[in-house]
Amino acid sequence: MTLLIKEILKLKPKNQLVTAEGWVKNFRANKFISLNDGSTVRNIQCVIDFENFDESIIKKINSGTSLSINGKLVKSLGSGQEVEILVENIKIYGESNAEKYPIQPKKHSFEFLRENAHLRVRTTTFGAIMRIRSKLSYATHKFFQNENFQYVNTPIITSNDAEGAGEMFRVTTLDPKSPPTKNSNVDFKKDFFSKKTHLTVSGQLEAESYALGLGKVYTFGPTFRAENSNTTRHLSEFWMIEPEMAFFNLEDNMNLAEKFVKYILNFILDHCMDDLFYLEERLYNEEKNKPKNERNGMKLIEKLKFIVNNKFERISYSFAFEILKNCSHNKKKKFEFLVRDWGMDLQSEHERYLVERHFKKPVVIFNYPSKSKAFYMRLNDDQTTVAAMDILFPGIGEIIGGSQREERLEILKKRMNQFDVSNKDLWWYTELRKFGTVPHSGFGLGFERIVLFATGMNNIRDVIPFPRTPNNALF
Numbered sequence: 001m002t003l004l005i006k007e008i009l010k011l012k013p014k015n016q017l018v019t020a021e022g023w024v025k026n027f028r029a030n031k032f033i034s035l036n037d038g039s040t041v042r043n044i045q046c047v048i049d050f051e052n053f054d055e056s057i058i059k060k061i062n063s064g065t066s067l068s069i070n071g072k073l074v075k076s077l078g079s080g081q082e083v084e085i086l087v088e089n090i091k092i093y094g095e096s097n098a099e100k101y102p103i104q105p106k107k108h109s110f111e112f113l114r115e116n117a118h119l120r121v122r123t124t125t126f127g128a129i130m131r132i133r134s135k136l137s138y139a140t141h142k143f144f145q146n147e148n149f150q151y152v153n154t155p156i157i158t159s160n161d162a163e164g165a166g167e168m169f170r171v172t173t174l175d176p177k178s179p180p181t182k183n184s185n186v187d188f189k190k191d192f193f194s195k196k197t198h199l200t201v202s203g204q205l206e207a208e209s210y211a212l213g214l215g216k217v218y219t220f221g222p223t224f225r226a227e228n229s230n231t232t233r234h235l236s237e238f239w240m241i242e243p244e245m246a247f248f249n250l251e252d253n254m255n256l257a258e259k260f261v262k263y264i265l266n267f268i269l270d271h272c273m274d275d276l277f278y279l280e281e282r283l284y285n286e287e288k289n290k291p292k293n294e295r296n297g298m299k300l301i302e303k304l305k306f307i308v309n310n311k312f313e314r315i316s317y318s319f320a321f322e323i324l325k326n327c328s329h330n331k332k333k334k335f336e337f338l339v340r341d342w343g344m345d346l347q348s349e350h351e352r353y354l355v356e357r358h359f360k361k362p363v364v365i366f367n368y369p370s371k372s373k374a375f376y377m378r379l380n381d382d383q384t385t386v387a388a389m390d391i392l393f394p395g396i397g398e399i400i401g402g403s404q405r406e407e408r409l410e411i412l413k414k415r416m417n418q419f420d421v422s423n424k425d426l427w428w429y430t431e432l433r434k435f436g437t438v439p440h441s442g443f444g445l446g447f448e449r450i451v452l453f454a455t456g457m458n459n460i461r462d463v464i465p466f467p468r469t470p471n472n473a474l475f
Helices: 055-059 110-115 124-146 204-214 250-271 273-288 300-309 317-326 348-359 409-418 427-431 447-455
Strands: 017-028 032-036 044-047 066-075 083-094 197-199 216-224 237-246 313-316 363-369 385-393 397-405 440-446
Touching: 017 044, 017 083, 032 066, 124 216, 124 250, 124 273, 124 447, 197 216, 204 216, 204 237, 204 427, 204 440, 237 250, 237 447, 250 273, 250 300, 250 363, 250 385, 250 397, 250 440, 250 447, 273 300, 300 447, 313 317, 317 348, 317 363, 348 363, 348 385, 348 397, 397 447, 409 427, 440 447
Parallel strands: 044 083, 313 363
Antiparallel strands: 017 032, 017 066, 032 044, 066 083, 216 237, 237 440, 363 385, 385 397, 397 440
16 A cells, blocks of 8 residues: 555554655665655654666666655664565666755755755754644644634735835836827826736735625735845745734734744644654754854744743833833843934844743734824824734734724824825725724734744745745745
């Protein structure tokens, strides 16, 4: 019978015949084949009595070769595995040139593997990352479906800019060399959609409209930013999880966000321990070679349990500001960005200080200065703050951002004017406040950010199958 390797490894060895299919990770001494099919971080060892096999077959077995192996499952005599296969038959599906195959059985740099992103998932590290990513995706849908949310697919091509960032990828069929013009400007009425359009930066605004009819909805899809940023935290194409809930205030929003993120991290603790143990060991070995002041404080699994097992501390922006302004790091000028003026944007170093040093637990900051947040966030009664919230994690800072949305039409229009957001373009968004407006809230979580946190990786380009970044659209 043909089974996944993860299933074979769970069997009790009784000399039963099994069939394993996969790719050769390593072939040692013309006798031991390490085979992996992507279902598990662990390989199955297949032992060949090479005297019983044609030499021409043995010569075709190299790293990367795809095989079907049939043989008896027996108790392993070697260390590190409980069972192994005594090979009786080998079928070669596809050969692999030993000299040209990039993924040789040795350590490769992440830069090299990004250049070979079509093959890097065959490495142990990237196999583990992508299985964890898959489980986090499944857990996301499972959580929201269990909470009676409706899954909504919002447009990828849109004419609105939810964030007001202005850094968007244009969608057009006009000839860039000779576009039609009117009054010396490009005439977008001649374009495919008869107006300026771009790839979405967020599905939030459209999701809000569906929440105001379905009650609770969520989107989970690709979003795009044309920000020319080459950092370890930014991608030009990434996935966003964005729930929107009618009749939810800010406290309801914070409760849901905390419950959600704990659920999906607990899910991988329950279902991905082999992969997590492998990544933890790999990261631990890397950390040992770093100076003490550059090492991460917690091991990977400990860090995940830190989130799952702690109640999140909730503090206002003003309270957070006072803590940071008066803390020793600020007074001794250890912060790169000193905390001086109320209303300033908090940097990741400030957020991490609150989580890792002051409270020693995840932190939710709410009620931010209105000038630093988006037009759609609900203005508080003090007229200086909005009902916004950010969730802060160790080692990363902000991981979730959200708010109660402004449901009052006149105040929303004033906020749009302050932020120079066109009432004309978003007529449909303001119209939602004319016909049965209700309090409503939502938040956004960049999916790659949570995968980055859950796997302990340092570069966001290593937690998405094919990263899109400035000057890079390979594959």
